[in-house]
Amino acid sequence: MRFRNLCFLALALLVAYVAIMTVAELPPYGRPDNPVHNQVAERYIDGALTETGALNMVTAIVLDYRAYDTMFETIVLFTATLAVVITLKTGKGGGREQ
Amino acid sequence: MRDFILKRAAALILPFIFVYGIYVILHGAVSPGGSFAGGIIVGLSFVAFATIYGIEKGKAKLPEQVLVWTESYGTLWYGLMGMVGLGRGVPFLANKLAGVDLGTPGTLASGGLIPLIGLGVGIRVASTIVTLFFTMMEEES
Numbered sequence: 001m002r003f004r005n006l007c008f009l010a011l012a013l014l015v016a017y018v019a020i021m022t023v024a025e026l027p028p029y030g031r032p033d034n035p036v037h038n039q040v041a042e043r044y045i046d047g048a049l050t051e052t053g054a055l056n057m058v059t060a061i062v063l064d065y066r067a068y069d070t071m072f073e074t075i076v077l078f079t080a081t082l083a084v085v086i087t088l089k090t091g092k093g094g095g096r097e098q
Numbered sequence: 099m100r101d102f103i104l105k106r107a108a109a110l111i112l113p114f115i116f117v118y119g120i121y122v123i124l125h126g127a128v129s130p131g132g133s134f135a136g137g138i139i140v141g142l143s144f145v146a147f148a149t150i151y152g153i154e155k156g157k158a159k160l161p162e163q164v165l166v167w168t169e170s171y172g173t174l175w176y177g178l179m180g181m182v183g184l185g186r187g188v189p190f191l192a193n194k195l196a197g198v199d200l201g202t203p204g205t206l207a208s209g210g211l212i213p214l215i216g217l218g219v220g221i222r223v224a225s226t227i228v229t230l231f232f233t234m235m236e237e238e239s
Binding site: 049055060067084089 | 126127128133169172173176177180190191193200203204210211216218219222223225226229230234
């Protein structure tokens with residue numbers, strides 16, 4: 001059992017080492033030539049008003065550019081409600097009689 | 099809960115919370131907020147009502163049939179708004195491509211389909227909050 005614990009410790013240290021090295025490789029926060037500042041963000045900032053007519057840029061992205069994504073977010077909400085109702089609904093009081 | 103002060107204060111405040119939630123949903127394209135935040139506000143006004151006045155009165159205010167209806171048809175309304183694009187021969191959920199009038203930016207009717215889509219999302223979020231709350235309270239009692 002002691003040997004097994006040592007193996008787990010070595011594995012945990014290895015995972016931590018890999019995670020720390022990955023974080024160390026990330027570009028510094030907020031530099032203008034980071035890879036996240038690509039043409040997608042520029043397109044949203046420049047064209048959100050003329051292409052969607054919405055002043056609120058977040059709404060323009062969520063409900064116009066990424067409307068397909070938001071549609072499935074609402075389906076996720078529906079599925080969550082369905083799971084809770086199936087699990088917790090007692091059957092007495094309200095609802096259709098069986 | 100049978101606190102007189104709490105009930106009277108809630109009777110004064112809750113209608114304004116409800117109307118403010120609808121305001122946030124409808125002005126999603128113009129001002130900060132949006133359909134998710136507005137739906138949460140509308141749902142939480144019903145949750146506060148049911149907490150203060152009792153679960154029975156809350157259910158009388160918002161019957162289960164209404165909840166089932168909004169749960170089911172909120173996403174369908176979203177999909178129907180997407181069908182506008184398909185009917186015009188452009189991709190699903192297209193807004194400007196579908197030739198919808200975008201209106202003047204800054205007014206309530208701006209953004210083409212965005213306020214209509216946001217209405218569906220807001221109804222979905224509000225009914226989700228209320229359904230989860232009622233189901234869990236029913237389990238508790």
